[in-house]
Amino acid sequence: MGMSFQDLVSQDIKNVFLNPGEFGTRHMVNQRPMCIIIDENELTEREKKQFGRGRDGIYHKSLLFYVSGKDFGPLPSPEQVILLDGAKYLVKEAVDEDGIYSVSLEAGRA
Numbered sequence: 001m002g003m004s005f006q007d008l009v010s011q012d013i014k015n016v017f018l019n020p021g022e023f024g025t026r027h028m029v030n031q032r033p034m035c036i037i038i039d040e041n042e043l044t045e046r047e048k049k050q051f052g053r054g055r056d057g058i059y060h061k062s063l064l065f066y067v068s069g070k071d072f073g074p075l076p077s078p079e080q081v082i083l084l085d086g087a088k089y090l091v092k093e094a095v096d097e098d099g100i101y102s103v104s105l106e107a108g109r110a
Helices: 005-017 040-051
Strands: 025-029 032-038 062-068 081-084 087-097 100-107
Touching (some): 081 100
Antiparallel strands (some): 025 032, 032 062, 081 087, 087 100
């Protein structure tokens, strides 16, 4: 019996999309090494749609990354703190997209 479509998608997530030799890069996430993809272009587009120009006039460092749900663990919730390469961020939004998490972060305010 062959693999299901979902099995193939899961395999592709690991072997292609989040493979360091392809698109992914290794980062420390919550003090654990894992392969993620940081997507600055997608974040810029999402912020334009969500906030328009100017927002509240205050610049907050933001980033969006993709990670395998199997590697990361439970989907993070908004306002949860995530350490990325030693820097503290707050989760703005996290979505499970068929086993890949899309996680929007904003630099934690002291």
